[in-house]
Amino acid sequence: MFERSRVTILLALLALTLSAPACGTSSSPQPAQEETAQSVQATEPPANSSSASGTDPNAVVSCSQILPPDELKNLLINLTPTLTENSYPGGTSCLWSYVNAAGQSSTFFLQVDFSPNAVSLWESTRQSELSNEPSDIVVISIDGLADESYVWSSKTTGLSVVYARIGDKTLIMRYVPQDVIYMANESGIIDMAQRIFERMSGG
Secondary structure, three states, rough: EEEEEEHHHHHHHHHHHOOOOOOOOOOOOOOOOOOOOOOOOOOOOOOOOOOOOOOOOOOOOOHHHHHOOOHHHOOOOOOEEEEEEEEEEEEEEEEOOOOOOOOOOOEEEEEEEEOOOOHHHHHHHHHHHHHHHOOOOEOOOOEEEEEEEEEEOOOOOOEEEEEEEEEEEEEEEHHHHHHHHHHHHHHHHHHHHHHHHHHHHHO
């Protein structure tokens, strides 16, 4: 009798053990740890970098840099010019005086400017020069010549006049086309202007 009661108690205890929830704390699944992406800011290029234009606005250039002697010799063939040079920070003006084959005194003038006031000075000089011309003066713009260009044959001086601008760099030329034969046509003017602008940029 005692053995049967003991077995019954053991069975009851076993049943209670099996029906009870499993011991220990079950840990609820932890949310995945949110990883914060590290933002990388793009580095902006420095504004108004002086190297952007390729030209130091305070640089001093000589006439021989803008128009090398060998090139000048090919422009003024069989002529012996005398140079009057005025170089300043941001530009230079060059005046070659000579006597041509007909025994006439003539000049070849070239001015480049890349100073901070280059464009406004270029514009005011052009307007002043044109104000001395007759009202029927014909001014043309040559396709392929710089960003902006004005070309005419002066009725007061007889010289060919070229005003050209690329960005903030300007060029003015005045010459006798019969003496500077290479620039007696549009292709020669374009080619020479491109060379001069490249030299202003250190090219």
